[in-house]
Amino acid sequence: DAEITQSPRHKITETGRQVTLACHQTWNHNNMFWYRQDLGHGLRLIHYSYGVQDTNKGEVSDGYSVSRSNTEDLPLTLESAASSQTSVYFCASSEGQGETDTQYFGPGTRLTVL
Amino acid sequence: GQNIDQPTEMTATEGAIVQINCTYQTSGFNGLFWYQQHAGEAPTFLSYNVLDGLEEKGRFSSFLSRSKGYSYLLLKELQMKDSASYLCAVMDSNYQLIWGAGTKLIIKP
Numbered sequence: 001d002a003e004i005t006q007s008p009r010h011k012i013t014e015t016g017r018q019v020t021l022a023c024h025q026t027w028n029h030n031n032m033f034w035y036r037q038d039l040g041h042g043l044r045l046i047h048y049s050y051g052v053q054d055t056n057k058g059e060v061s062d063g064y065s066v067s068r069s070n071t072e073d074l075p076l077t078l079e080s081a082a083s084s085q086t087s088v089y090f091c092a093s094s095e096g097q098g099e100t101d102t103q104y105f106g107p108g109t110r111l112t113v114l
Numbered sequence: 115g116q117n118i119d120q121p122t123e124m125t126a127t128e129g130a131i132v133q134i135n136c137t138y139q140t141s142g143f144n145g146l147f148w149y150q151q152h153a154g155e156a157p158t159f160l161s162y163n164v165l166d167g168l169e170e171k172g173r174f175s176s177f178l179s180r181s182k183g184y185s186y187l188l189l190k191e192l193q194m195k196d197s198a199s200y201l202c203a204v205m206d207s208n209y210q211l212i213w214g215a216g217t218k219l220i221i222k223p
Contacts, residue, residue, distance in 0.1 A: 042118065042201070042213030043157070058210075090156060101205065102147065105156035 002027040006091050006106040014114055019078040021109050023091030031094040032074040033103060034058075034066060036087040043090065049074055081113045116140045118214035120202050125220045126192055134187045134200050134217045142207020148176050148187045149201040151216065157201055160187070189219075197221045 004025040013019050025032065030051045035043040045058030047066040055066050063085060065077045078085055088110050092103040117139045126132040138146070145164040149157035163169055163178035163185060175188040187200055199216040206212055 040215060042215045043203075043211075044213075045210065101145070101209065102159050102162060103211065104159070107156050 004091060004093055004104055004106040006089075006109050008109060009107065010110050012112045012114065013081050015081060015083060017081050019081050019111065021076045021078075021089055021091075021111070023074050023076065023106055024072055025091075025093045025104075025106075026072065027093055027095070027104065028071060029093035029095050029104075030071070031096075031101070031103075032068070033092045033094075034064070034074065034076045035090045035092065036060065036085075037090060037108075038087050046076065046089075047074075078111075081111075083113050085111065086113045087111060116204075116206060116212045118202055118204060118212055120200075120214040120217045122215070123218045123220065125222060126189075128192055128194060128221055128223050130192050131188065131190050132192060132219065134189070134202075134219065136185045136187070136202035136214060138183050138185070138202070138204045138212070138214075140204045140206045140212055143180060144205040144207065144209060146176075146178055146185050147203045147205070147211065148185075149203065151199045151201055153198070160200075192221050194221050194223070 007022045033048045034046040044060045049055050049068040090108050091106040094101045094103045119137045148160040151157040161176040168177045173190045178185045199218045201216045202214040203211045
């Protein structure tokens with residue numbers, strides 16, 4: 001069955017370290033997204049991609065970067081982790097537009113920055 | 115600015131009916147989504163509305179009024195497993211999803 005996976009599921013790191021969160025989907029979807037979810041906030045878009053070599057900044061992109069070298073993967077990198085980046089991170093993918101733009105989510109990565 | 119409003123928390127009784135409202139103000143509209151999210155888990159898709167009216171899927175129904183910027187999710191015959199957060203999201207003119215903060219639904223026996 002097609003799926004979307006994230007790794008690691010839990011990560012503790014120190015301020016200033018570089019961290020990369022992996023996202024892998026086997027849906028063969030063109031669109032991939034990274035969100036963060038914090039208490040009291042809706043999901044907030046960090047970066048997104050509409051295809052290989054395409055990346056775009058979302059609402060809260062400062063301090064994060066992504067690259068899309070193939071259809072399946074969109075790794076998220078925190079260049080220099082800050083305590084404000086402690087959050088739950090979700091990766092999602094979608095096929096197209098309209099109802100086919102339904103986004104399917106990975107299980108999430110809980111990141112703690114000390 | 116763009117805004118999605120939903121109640122923070124609601125409580126209902128097992129077997130009853132509950133309606134979760136969502137109002138939105140966005141730059142453009144290309145559909146409204148409802149997702150369910152159990153604690154510690156990923157959001158999962160429930161419904162999609164792009165035209166006015168009611169969409170029914172088993173125990174769950176979703177309604178949309180584009181002129182009023184309003185939607186609701188109706189859950190019937192509530193079960194304990196329906197205890198979760200329900201997220202409303204609107205796709206704007208740039209095909210970006212704008213998310214509400216979610217409504218935590220507590221089901222009591």
